[in-house]
Amino acid sequence: MMRKGIAVLVSALVLSTAMSGCGKETVLDGTETAATLDDTVNMTLGEFNLMLRYQQAQMESTYASLFGTTNFYGQDSGTGTTYGETAKESLLEQFQELYVLEAEAPNYGVELTDEEKAAITEAAVQFVEDNTEKTRNALGADQASVERLLTLATIQDKMYDVLTADVDTEVSDEEAAQKRISYVFVSTQGTEVDEEGNTVELTEEEKQAVRDRLQAVLDDAAESGDLAAAIEAANEEAGEDEQISSATEITYGADTTTVADVVKEAADQLSDGEIAPIVETDTGYYGVQMLSTYDEEATAAEKENIIQERRNTLYQEQCAALEENHTFTTVDSALDKLTFDRVYYVDTTATGTDTGTESETETDTGTESETDAAAE
Known part of the structure; x- marks a missing residue:
């Protein structure tokens, strides 16, 4: 579940790209359809790839610092497929959830306020300003795809609260005792x-x-x-x-x-x-x-943990029930264009936006590269 995470991370994203010595620029058509909900609502390649590459950069940073590995997503997971392909499948499930929640939102009276829409547009505009054209082309991301991703995340956040409103919040001292x-x-x-x-x-x-x-x-x-x-x-x-x-x-x-x-x-x-x-x-x-x-502070914290676990379980059950009412069809020919022969890193040297954030670097796995720094 990407609840709340997308809105924070994507709005703060600042990217730079490093292309191989051949100088060939990658341009991904982010408007291409990557999946459809109920054969009527399209998920674009750009919005999906933006989230995929951010997650790839986070994983790359983690494993590089721990094990010194590079291109983690390009490695075989031991099952005959790469970690990247596995992550792609997992992310598709998350996007299915996002799209189903958006479709069901009117039935629960969930909609975006004018303030939320304005904040989403502001964040998307900032994303465009903070990233070079080369970076945006490589991601297939533009203002529209960023706005779409942030809209889905905001709806998910609001739907989470609605779908878990009836969770049981009664926890006995005996159950939570620490x-x-x-x-x-x-x-x-x-x-x-x-x-x-x-x-x-x-x-x-x-x-x-x-x-x-x-x-x-x-x-x-x-x-x-x-x-x-x-x-x-x-x-x-x-x-x-x-x-x-x-x-x-x-x-x-x-x-x-x-x-x-x-x-x-x-x-x-x-x-x-x-x-x-x-x-x-x-x-x-x-x-x-x-x-x-009987540690009172730890017991109180455990009560909150138990309630949150109940809330997450209820949310997943509600989502699973809603998904049964919809069809989510992927377009493999489009998704196959998202390969893992490049490495995405978190660039901790970049300034980022005023929310105190990180940035990413994308590079080919070739030995020579030329960096095109992100605009600030």
């Missing part, structure tokens, strides 16, 4: 390797020494009432090889999966401030302290 604990884990896995590169297992005596160090910390914590402080104090006196990781403070509830089950089971036996006996696992030992058996 506890707060502090815990630490010390490993009994060996850190040294032998000549063949295999990890050297700790001896039983060495494992006992690890357990004893943790027990001493827990004994101090039981007296002071502060596991984190007890660990810090122990580390100040311990050697480099005997350091214990800092305590982790976290909240959890009945459905929390981010906390190990053995930790939750031990913590559930405790009252506020109490320390659990050492929890032993195959790979190490846990030390656990209960800070609060």
